[in-house]
Amino acid sequence: MTAKRSVALTVGLLLLSVGSRLAGSAQTAIPDEFQVRAAIIANLARFVSWAPPKGNVHTPMIVGLLGSDQQSAALEAYLSSHTIDGRAFQVRKLERSDRTDDCQIVYVSPSEKQHFEEIADSRSWNGVLTISDDRTFALTGGIVGLPVVGDRIEIQINLFRAQQNGLLISSRLLGLARVIRKADTR
Amino acid sequence: MKGKLLHRQPIRTRLIVLSTVVAGCALLLASMAFWAYESVLYLQTLERESSTIAQMLADNSVAALTFDDRAAATEIANTLRAEPRVIKACFFGATGTVLATYRKGGDVEQCPPISLENSTHLTVHHLLVFHPVTLNRDTIGSVYLQIDLAEMYVMWMRYGAISALVLCMATLFAMGLSSKLQKMISDPILHLANIASQVSGSGHYSLRAVKTYDDETGQLIDQFNDMMEKINERDTSLKRAQDELETRVQERTQSLVSEIAERKSVEQSLVNAKIAAEAANTAKSGFLANMSHELRTPLNAILGYGEMLEEDARSAGNTSAATDLQRLLFAGHHLLDLVNDVLDISKIEAGALHLHSQRVHSDEITKEVAATVEPLAHKNGNRFELKIGASEFINVDV
Numbered sequence: 001m002t003a004k005r006s007v008a009l010t011v012g013l014l015l016l017s018v019g020s021r022l023a024g025s026a027q028t029a030i031p032d033e034f035q036v037r038a039a040i041i042a043n044l045a046r047f048v049s050w051a052p053p054k055g056n057v058h059t060p061m062i063v064g065l066l067g068s069d070q071q072s073a074a075l076e077a078y079l080s081s082h083t084i085d086g087r088a089f090q091v092r093k094l095e096r097s098d099r100t101d102d103c104q105i106v107y108v109s110p111s112e113k114q115h116f117e118e119i120a121d122s123r124s125w126n127g128v129l130t131i132s133d134d135r136t137f138a139l140t141g142g143i144v145g146l147p148v149v150g151d152r153i154e155i156q157i158n159l160f161r162a163q164q165n166g167l168l169i170s171s172r173l174l175g176l177a178r179v180i181r182k183a184d185t186r
Numbered sequence: 187m188k189g190k191l192l193h194r195q196p197i198r199t200r201l202i203v204l205s206t207v208v209a210g211c212a213l214l215l216a217s218m219a220f221w222a223y224e225s226v227l228y229l230q231t232l233e234r235e236s237s238t239i240a241q242m243l244a245d246n247s248v249a250a251l252t253f254d255d256r257a258a259a260t261e262i263a264n265t266l267r268a269e270p271r272v273i274k275a276c277f278f279g280a281t282g283t284v285l286a287t288y289r290k291g292g293d294v295e296q297c298p299p300i301s302l303e304n305s306t307h308l309t310v311h312h313l314l315v316f317h318p319v320t321l322n323r324d325t326i327g328s329v330y331l332q333i334d335l336a337e338m339y340v341m342w343m344r345y346g347a348i349s350a351l352v353l354c355m356a357t358l359f360a361m362g363l364s365s366k367l368q369k370m371i372s373d374p375i376l377h378l379a380n381i382a383s384q385v386s387g388s389g390h391y392s393l394r395a396v397k398t399y400d401d402e403t404g405q406l407i408d409q410f411n412d413m414m415e416k417i418n419e420r421d422t423s424l425k426r427a428q429d430e431l432e433t434r435v436q437e438r439t440q441s442l443v444s445e446i447a448e449r450k451s452v453e454q455s456l457v458n459a460k461i462a463a464e465a466a467n468t469a470k471s472g473f474l475a476n477m478s479h480e481l482r483t484p485l486n487a488i489l490g491y492g493e494m495l496e497e498d499a500r501s502a503g504n505t506s507a508a509t510d511l512q513r514l515l516f517a518g519h520h521l522l523d524l525v526n527d528v529l530d531i532s533k534i535e536a537g538a539l540h541l542h543s544q545r546v547h548s549d550e551i552t553k554e555v556a557a558t559v560e561p562l563a564h565k566n567g568n569r570f571e572l573k574i575g576a577s578e579f580i581n582v583d584v
């Protein structure tokens with residue numbers, strides 16, 4: 001059953017799918033974990049519906065980056081050169097005090113996880129898909145966690161939090177993910 | 187060959203074969219039509235079902251293909267175990283990468299090149315289905331299915347076996363039924379044929395066929411009987427005429443025989459008359475020959491003594507007696523010539539005259555003829571002139 005709950009993404013495969021897309025950019029041609037995760041984050045948006053809808057198909061999707069590290073840099077590079085279903089991304093670097101409720105997606109760096117846990121309940125996250133690569137993110141107030149398990153990146157989804165934030169997540173995605181249905185376990 | 191074989195068969199057999207073949211052909215055609223319909227229907231259904239399966243697989247594998255999740259894609263592919271007709275399946279990512287394969291029974295074979303079109307292709311053994319995987323109108327991959335047609339062939343075999351069985355039974359049934367029903371047609375014809383052969387065998391034109399049905403065979407029997415009636419009449423009159431003719435021929439023969447006998451007797455009497463005439467002629471010729479022969483003997487004596495007397499008178503200088511004697515000799519020689527001529531005629535008639543061809547000069551013979559003819563001419567007061575042209579040698583009988 002773990003196979004169903006994890007995404008089998010090997011480096012060799014990404015050489016074909018993601019690496020080819022990045023080959024044109026200035027970055028390294030060999031896709032690493034960060035680029036794979038960036039591709040996953042971009043594709044996650046295709047399986048999530050915002051209710052009420054934020055923006056429309058003609059406006060860019062706003063992605064907030066909380067904290068700065070290698071992953072956020074890779075994500076920024078990936079999103080700037082990709083669109084999802086004809087919709088572009090607009091990356092916004094956030095400070096701790098910045099508003100987050102006008103973003104569709106907020107990526108939380110592991111370094112900011114502590115801070116996120118503090119602000120998770122204190123402000124409105126309505127309509128925001130929170131994502132981090134931290135192993136416990138989905139259990140501690142976040143919605144999507146993308147930790148490395150074994151040789152794969154596992155998709156963890158906290159369905160309770162997603163519903164709380166007014167997000168509908170496609171059952172197709174849930175079929176691949178490890179789903180957490182309860183509230184935080186902090 | 188078969189047609190000729192059938193031509194020699196009796197009408198009963200031909201009628202049975204006819205009915206059986208017609209029934210068999212009709213059933214065969216119906217079976218083939220039904221088979222074709224079943225096959226088309228099966229293929230249409232299979233195509234529709236395959237499309238549905240491919241559609242469901244495509245829908246289920248959207249997330250797996252989006253995130254390139256091989257394990258999830260393989261798991262979805264393995265759900266095809268529930269559908270035994272699918273023997274092979276391939277899941278392609280957008281770039282044509284094979285993410286997962288399914289092969290009934292285990293071994294994984296090569297997948298074909300990706301096609302992003304929704305297509306079905308029928309080969310001899312398989313139905314090949316490509317179905318695109320789309321997410322928000324974006325094609326992110328494709329599902330390929332290879333459906334086995336073995337089931338259809340099994341169905342064909344089963345259908346063929348059942349059809350053959352039904353065909354055999356129906357043909358047997360048709361044969362049995364037609365062997366009963368053909369009697370309606372064949373019985374009157376056979377009866378007619380039987381009567382006809384009896385008539386031709388025995389010559390009894392008084393035989394009649396019995397009419398059973400009021401159809402064409404009934405008409406045929408009526409006409410046959412009618413014809414027999416006429417033949418019978420003609421036969422009788424012919425016999426009568428023949429008898430009369432025989433009598434007349436006998437009479438005529440009799441009269442001819444007597445006529446011939448009469449002619450023969452006349453002929454015989456003619457022959458006798460001819461023989462008699464010939465005998466008379468021979469007698470006449472014999473008489474002439476003998477007579478002339480006998481006449482010459484005394485004439486030679488007269489001539490011999492005449493010449494002696496003439497020589498004596500001449501030597502005695504009695505010219506008047508010599509001249510008379512000369513005339514006597516001349517007449518005697520003339521008589522001898524006449525007697526010789528008579529002898530010649532009798533020789534000619536007896537066929538005993540022989541010509542002795544001799545070469546003489548024409549002047550000589552002319553002078554002799556002139557010497558003979560001149561006195562005769564003078565005697566009657568005629569003038570005799572002799573004019574001779576170029577003389578030469580000729581062949582004559584002396």
